[in-house]
Amino acid sequence: MNGFIISLDFELFWGVRDSRGEEYFTVLKNVHQVVPKLLQLFNKYNVACTWAGVGALCANDYDSFVNNTPKLLPSYKDTKYSPFHDLDYLSSLDPKLLFAPDLVTAITNTPNQEFASHTYSHFYCLEQGQIITEFTADLKACTDIVAAKQISLRSLVFPRNQFNSDYLTVCKQQGLIAYRGNPEHWAYKAESRNERSAIKRLFRLIDTYIPLSGSLRQQVKLDKASGMVDVPASLFFRPYSSKLRFLDGIKLRRLKWSMTRTAKKGGVFHLWWHPHNFGQYTEQNLQQLELLLQHYQMLNKRYGFKSVTMQQAATQFLAGKACGT
DSSP states (O other): OEEEEEEEEEOGGGGTTTTOOGGGHHHHHTHHHHHHHHHHHHHHTTOOEEEEEOGGGGOSSHHHHHHTOOSSOOOOSSGGGOGGGOHHHHHTSOGGGTOOHHHHHHHHTSTTEEEEEOOSSOOOSSSTTOOHHHHHHHHHHHHHHHHTTTOOOOEEOOGGGOOOGGGHHHHHHTTOOEEOOOOSSGGGOOOOGGGOOHHHHHHHHHHTTSOTTTTOOBOOEEETTTTEEEOOOOEEOOOOOTTTGGGHHHHHHHHHHHHHHHHHHOEEEEEEEOGGGGSSSHHHHHHHHHHHHHHHHHHHHHHOOEEOOHHHHHHHHHHHHHTTO
């Protein structure tokens, strides 16, 4: 298939709880203004987006979050990765850092937007200690809380891109059909926090501006063991930085080149980031995104390059397989 895909890891504090502190709270609170602006932009340019949300975001308050606690909790060797070991602290925080049920409703009420699973508690599938039954329980808790909003989950983004192929069968059993895999390039292979490589991080930073990895044009494919469809990522949309702003033109040219190459040759270009990445320098980030969406619109008219959600990409792929194409 041929398409342009955007997926957002929608997390608030759940996604940075083990790496950020109070210095980041203002950025996270700003997400409540960022999401409506993103939805307006996507609607303006008729662009689809998959919002992979942490299930806990759907809770109305702290009590609602606790009442939906998974039946089995993650048993990470390093307990800092589990929010369930830090409940007293979480209960003391501003709810806007943790919950966003109104934003979830706004997303589902906007055309061409998919709300997808990012697990319930931002579950790490490659960290030591956790096991598949705990992942299953966490995924089920996510499914249950969004069901109250009449949302049926069909796609999954693994938190921190910690893709674990052993867990795909469970995803399929819970009704999911698609997941965001990692690019098949050594610098983008899934890894735990302890395995993080400085060399890989440096490569990915440079790759933001200079296409060391090529266009990262991807192909949607089937994981035969599970029946799940891999809708692999291409590039992270690195947010505006005052220190690196002189490179912004190069960054945008790199992204536009990759999009154009995909539109011409086929496959998918899958861009991703977090809404909280736009919580600082919001207007600069939105301006850069709009330039990319304008480029997409040109590619759509010239080459028939289509904007689709992860679910749509998977559904189209499976339909093609069924027809023998």
